[in-house]
Amino acid sequence: MASIPIIDLNDENAPELILHACKTWGFFQVVNHNIKESLIDEMEAAAKDLFALPMEQKLKAEKPPGDIAGYGVPPVCLSHPKRWWTEGFFIAGSPLEHARLLWPRGHKTFCDVVEEYQKEMNTLALRLFWLMLGSHGITKDDIKWAEIKSPYLQLNSYPACPDPSRASGLPDHTDSGVLTILYQNTSGLQVHKEGFGWVDVPPVPGALVVNIGDLFQVLSNDLFPSVFHRATANPTQYRVTLAYFFGPPLDVEVSPLAKLVDNSYPALYKPISWIGYRAIKVKDYGRAISKVRVCTQASENVDTDDDPNSA
Numbered sequence: 001m002a003s004i005p006i007i008d009l010n011d012e013n014a015p016e017l018i019l020h021a022c023k024t025w026g027f028f029q030v031v032n033h034n035i036k037e038s039l040i041d042e043m044e045a046a047a048k049d050l051f052a053l054p055m056e057q058k059l060k061a062e063k064p065p066g067d068i069a070g071y072g073v074p075p076v077c078l079s080h081p082k083r084w085w086t087e088g089f090f091i092a093g094s095p096l097e098h099a100r101l102l103w104p105r106g107h108k109t110f111c112d113v114v115e116e117y118q119k120e121m122n123t124l125a126l127r128l129f130w131l132m133l134g135s136h137g138i139t140k141d142d143i144k145w146a147e148i149k150s151p152y153l154q155l156n157s158y159p160a161c162p163d164p165s166r167a168s169g170l171p172d173h174t175d176s177g178v179l180t181i182l183y184q185n186t187s188g189l190q191v192h193k194e195g196f197g198w199v200d201v202p203p204v205p206g207a208l209v210v211n212i213g214d215l216f217q218v219l220s221n222d223l224f225p226s227v228f229h230r231a232t233a234n235p236t237q238y239r240v241t242l243a244y245f246f247g248p249p250l251d252v253e254v255s256p257l258a259k260l261v262d263n264s265y266p267a268l269y270k271p272i273s274w275i276g277y278r279a280i281k282v283k284d285y286g287r288a289i290s291k292v293r294v295c296t297q298a299s300e301n302v303d304t305d306d307d308p309n310s311a
């Protein structure tokens with residue numbers, strides 16, 4: 001049975017293994033990533049504390065319509081007409097304003113752990129990002145925005161679901177950003193792989209799951225395609241996941257990197273910012289990437305129908 005690769009970052013072959021995983025799966029797990037287990041435990045506990053608050057308290061930090069940060073159903077669920085057994089909390093920068101609403105007293109612990117987690121995740125994401133791009137001759141001079149810290153963190157909560165045949169965790173989707181680093185406390189994540197269908201991503205002790213997002217597909221001019229994934233509902237166990245999203249500042253436009261474009265392989269995407277892309281995606285979750293795709297001679301041979309089999 002196929003399974004996504006588990007890569008030891010201390011392995012001297014890690015760069016090649018990562019490149020191979022990105023091109024074949026768009027997903028891999030990393031161990032020996034240098035993120036302290038105690039920090040992950042603290043972040044998991046902080047997320048559980050948040051979701052355990054009474055609903056009326058959580059709603060004080062509800063995401064306003066059109067906004068990205070706060071408590072609510074993950075946006076990917078809104079365009080899918082089904083029951084989703086999940087609640088989420090999106091952090092886009094400092095968590096202070098929302099944490100004050102949730103815990104008028106005693107919010108400092110939450111803020112401290114979130115800020116440390118954002119910082120450490122950004123460091124890991126950058127390390128992986130340069131590992132992937134370095135072998136293609138791309139340097140820091142080619143991507144100025146990479147030095148600006150990415151503070152986006154989605155906390156996901158999936159209560160045990162009494163009847164998983166009637167509801168699910170999270171619909172199939174691709175992530176919008178460049179790279180996602182996910183921690184999961186128990187199983188539920190599935191990745192779509194051509195020829196195999198939906199493949200489980202089992203939690204591995206000490207491992208974090210990494211995947212390619214749509215903006216990396218754009219930046220890499222299709223070298224690293226984003227991949228559809230989803231979360232199933234679990235009938236017995238409470239599941240929490242922490243999804244860190246790495247990408248450019250929301251309003252900075254990205255386009256295929258000049259070093260990955262030439263006359264025989266022209267740029268396949270128009271310049272787009274993360275915020276602009278999200279706006280397209282909210283309207284049309286499944287096909288957003290094809291909306292920023294340019295029709296060139298080279299791309300005419302490429303299947304632009306971004307269903308799970310072609311993403």
Ligand SMILES: O=C(O)CCC(=O)C(=O)O
Pocket residue numbers: 154156170175182184188189190229230231241243
């Ligand atoms: O909770 C999971 O397993 C997946 C979460 C996810 O895909 C996301 O937040 O984008």
Ligand SMILES: [Fe+2]
Pocket residue numbers: 173174175180229
């Ligand atoms: Fe996702």
